[in-house]
Amino acid sequence: MRQAIGTLGLTLVVAAVIQAAVPARAVAFEAQTESELLNSTLWTQSSVEFKGNSLAIYKLAGLMLDQALADKTWTAAPDEQASGFEGKPPAVILDVDETVLDNSAYQAWLVKTGKSFSSKTWGPFVRAEISGPVPGSLQFIEDAVGKGVKVFYVTNRKAPLEDATRNNLKALGYPIDDSEDTVLMRGEIEAWKSSKKGVRRAHIAQNYRIAMLIGDNFGDFVDGYKGSPAERQAIMTKHLDMWGTRWFVIANPMYGSWESAHFGHDWKLPSEQRRQMKHDAMETWAGP
Numbered sequence: 343m344r345q346a347i348g349t350l351g352l353t354l355v356v357a358a359v360i361q362a363a364v365p366a367r368a369v370a371f372e373a374q375t376e377s378e379l380l381n382s383t384l385w386t387q388s389s390v391e392f393k394g395n396s397l398a399i400y401k402l403a404g405l406m407l408d409q410a411l412a413d414k415t416w417t418a419a420p421d422e423q424a425s426g427f428e429g430k431p432p433a434v435i436l437d438v439d440e441t442v443l444d445n446s447a448y449q450a451w452l453v454k455t456g457k458s459f460s461s462k463t464w465g466p467f468v469r470a471e472i473s474g475p476v477p478g479s480l481q482f483i484e485d486a487v488g489k490g491v492k493v494f495y496v497t498n499r500k501a502p503l504e505d506a507t508r509n510n511l512k513a514l515g516y517p518i519d520d521s522e523d524t525v526l527m528r529g530e531i532e533a534w535k536s537s538k539k540g541v542r543r544a545h546i547a548q549n550y551r552i553a554m555l556i557g558d559n560f561g562d563f564v565d566g567y568k569g570s571p572a573e574r575q576a577i578m579t580k581h582l583d584m585w586g587t588r589w590f591v592i593a594n595p596m597y598g599s600w601e602s603a604h605f606g607h608d609w610k611l612p613s614e615q616r617r618q619m620k621h622d623a624m625e626t627w628a629g630p
């Protein structure tokens with residue numbers, strides 16, 4: 343999907359193949375030769391609209407925090423924290439990528455080089471420690487710490503990238519509580535191998551009341567994020583009251599499970615097929 347098609351010739355061949363297979367729906371697909379990441383990366387990296395959106399979400403989270411702290415029956419993790427949490431100290435869990443750290447420079451590199459995401463290039467990017475702050479996140483976290491809230495960073499960056507991640511966060515001024523492990527990487531221990539973060543939320547829930555979850559991906563809130571679009575919608579609807587009160591989502595149009603849901607989260611499918619499935623997923627006006 344993110345791999346730009348190399349030559350016009352190949353584009354035409356691919357388009358012709360698809361046109362032969364599915365003639366009724368090939369037109370816009372054929373016209374799409376620009377990287378799918380261009381607009382979303384440009385928007386995230388440089389628009390005042392993204393900044394305003396992110397600032398507003400974090401401001402709302404800050405406003406809701408007092409209510410979250412005052413109400414001891416309040417938890418943001420219904421799946422991991424069913425009961426017995428009222429007396430525990432409050433914690434906030436934040437995702438890292440595109441929630442606290444802005445990695446749009448990596449996405450821009452993908453656009454400019456025509457490459458797709460790969461751990462072989464992602465690792466060196468992370469180790470460069472050049473990610474910027476997502477607008478509003480630092481202020482929110484500082485305020486939360488000031489109110490006695492324990493801040494956890496729960497990320498699917500893998501364990502070998504922990505030092506670089508901590509360095510990048512610290513260089514930007516993000517507080518990291520070193521009295522215990524508050525930066526929970528994927529695979530840091532055997533039980534945390536999964537990209538599903540529920541196990542790590544449950545780990546935190548043992549000793550804390552989880553007051554808020556903040557992320558850019560549905561998986562930062564629930565483990566059912568790898569379902570179909572309809573299944574994801576059903577889980578979202580079930581938790582409707584959480585959004586804007588206990589769950590806060592930062593816009594990420596560059597990547598995420600919202601995209602892969604349209605092709606069964608199967609990144610092994612050929613890129614043309616994944617793009618076609620996304621294309622087919624759109625509800626379309628019949629035209630004038």
Ligand SMILES: [Mg+2]
Nearest residue numbers: 437439440558
């Ligand atoms: Mg993220």
